[in-house]
Amino acid sequence: MKKKVLAVAAAGALTVATAVPALALENEFHGMFRVFGTVSNYADGGSGTALPKETDPQTKSFVEQRARLMYIAKANDDLKLVTHFEIDSRWGDNSYTTSRNVGGAIGADTTNLETKNVYLDFNIPSTPLNVKVGIQPVADSFKGIFINADAAAILATAKLGNGSIMAGFSRLDDADTFTLASAANRSASTPGKATRDLYLLDGKYGISKDLKVGAAYYVLTADQKDDPQYSYTLHTIGVNGEYKFDPVTVDGFVLYQLGRTSTASKVDFGGWAANLTAKAKVGPGTLKATFLYASGEQNPNPDDSSYVPVTNETSKGNAEHSFNEADMMIMFRNKWNVSGDRAILYNIRNVIGGFVGYNAPITSKLFANANVGFVAADKNNDNFGTTTAGDAKHDSQYLGTELNAEVGYKVYDNLTASLQGAYVMLGDYFKRTAANGQDPRDPYLTRIMLNYAF
Template sequence: MRKRVLAVAAAGALTVATAVPALALENEFHGLFRVFGTISNYNDGGSGALLPDQISDGNGKDPKTKSFVEQRARLMYIAKANDDLKLVTHFEIDSRWGDNSYTTSRNMGGAVGADTTNLETKNVYLDFNIPSTPLNFKVGIQPITDSYKGIFINADAAAVIATARLGDGSILAGFSRLDDADTFTIGSAASRSATTPGKATRDLYLLDGKYNITKDLKVGASYYVLTADQNSTNLNFTMHTLGVNGEYKFNPVTVDGFLLYQIGRTDGADKYDFGGWAANLTAKAKLGPGTLKASFLYASGEQNSDNEDSSYVGVTNETSKANGKHSFYESDMMIMFRNKWNVTGDRAIVYNVKNVIGGFVGYNAPITSKLFANANVGFVAADKNNDNYGATTSGDAKHDSQYLGTELNAEVGYKVYDNLTASLQGAYVFLGDYFKRTAANGQDPRDPYETRIMLNYAF
């Protein structure tokens, strides 16, 4: 009997011992749920550049007003072993009400019946520190955002990122494989199917440094290398992007900005040199109950040279063709530039940040502890007078003007709870002469507008 009791006790102790690591694991859940209804004469629920025909029916009549409802859920689960080791996972479910059901496609499942396999994996990566060192590693599919407000890259990608914090500064080094083998859309099907993993790739190398000179003055510098090697196509190049950035606070004003310059050369049949550049300057100041912000952005355009591409180039998605994997959300535009609240209806006149000069002014004000409002105006022009924003009716003829348009937008919101916000948004663009006669049959496109009512829950 004594031996049996000892055996049971030993088995129980072993069970408890093996369960300790599982019991010690911390589980964190975060996420958001966003739903909004849209009324617009241009937004069709798709993504990409806004083309003139989308705001004109070609017969001089106003295009049909569109109305739809979109929703997005993001779910994040973090398995935390301790303060130095955790696994981060992030998932997304998007749909437009009435879109489809009983299917296996992303951004679907809003039609009657629902029951759609549409869970998207945004991030799966390991986040850990190296003991007794200042090094942190993130390995896996993760969010990557540059030090330039996202105008070079702001996307999810498979990568390894190492960060070291050294006193008042930090250094980041990383590698990301953006595309591999037959994910390229450029080139013939035969050339793409003939590739094997590691033989036709697009890779990104990152090096970032930041230093706090004082508590009010911060500076940084970066070196990004984007390489592409696609068999028998023009998508063969090495592009170097060099940048500097800084921020300075002198009450009540904070000024920040950056400068980026790109060099490199293509290795395909049509050889040309890269020579694009971009710059930004932003000032924020406390004014009355709210904050006033003024921002300037420049991204160079193409000079139509045979051996030089002077356009600034951000990272794009070659798997889904021209979808930009960079942005300039700081503009706070809803139509001229991509908007941070967009779900599947992600249309913009300047979808990829290039060939653009923009000035933006905005004011954000808390009216009460729960009620807030903001308003923005943007003035946007093309750097070079070419066909980046819509074809002309006379081939390569230049547009009447380089001015793209002026956007006015505003938002009024109310915090129902600390985590739940309801808001009403509206935007209107007065198109510039750049777009004259660019719609079908030589018609002038209509000025685009959009109104949205939104509920946003974050936890």
């Protein structure tokens, strides 16, 4: 009897499997796990801007970890659902709770799974058009200096010969309660009443195998119907390009912004940003030199000539942009950071910087890189800190010089161990900005990291 039952069950399962082949999915799993221990008189496990203000800062030591898990349900080559999740924690932070970026204390057992992405990715039949709709990565074509974030969006991209064009829409905030609505007159409880939207148009074209050019037009609108003083329209227009002439590759971009606020004073935007980078094969490694400019304004308040990148208005102004090409660890946000995401220039604006780096493979498994960055404020104002006398003018516009280095070893193809260190020699911009008119101590950090990707 058992044999008959098993035979019937097997036959039934086989019949169902052959009758509905359209339900078959190709399942893909990807992800990463990163853990590192940090010793620093600057980093403290927090996120955002942190200005050097202490004459004798305490050395702190902590361990952070991050796991990212991606599951892709692929129906066929033209249709798939992409999901991406994240779990962050600092060892010893908290347990038995419900919150993001915690769960590393004894007991663990914390509900802390974050949703980074959930979007549908599909091609429209008989067209060159690909569409992505849902919460997904949204990045500009200017190395992330305007926006580099996860956001709810619809992006449509068409490949046309040697070029491509992308058009998209993203709702960054709906019923915003931080910047767009005043405390006295909120419409935050009504979706669609206090929105911040981003419209994107981006084109690229390969003139030859060595020359590529591109252009983009982004419109950022903030619409607070009940409180028009918080409304504005910001137009960002830019061009970029890349040219290869062995052994050097040169690329860069220029961005210009214009628009107007809805305040009674009708402030007109007019900020701009630019970058130029050169890379060359030198000896066993690659030498890179990059320059960055993002305009500022003498007046520390938002004004018409300061470059304006995208920030997160629902988390108190945190940056949703970056400039990882600088390869800084303290001056700018670092690509390896987890929830402890500190930087002197967390938001990229009012800055002039020059950066030089060298990456070298020492053996098939051992590698090293070193970088130096020279950073100044475009305008001498109070955006980065005050003097003890309350004077917005600082001794200099020079913020400081960062030196950093990394030595790594590939334990396996997917597992890398590395030792990193960074030190910033503060410039005269920070003179007398510590307590009692003293100079703050130069910040430093060291960390050892394991990174596994699959």
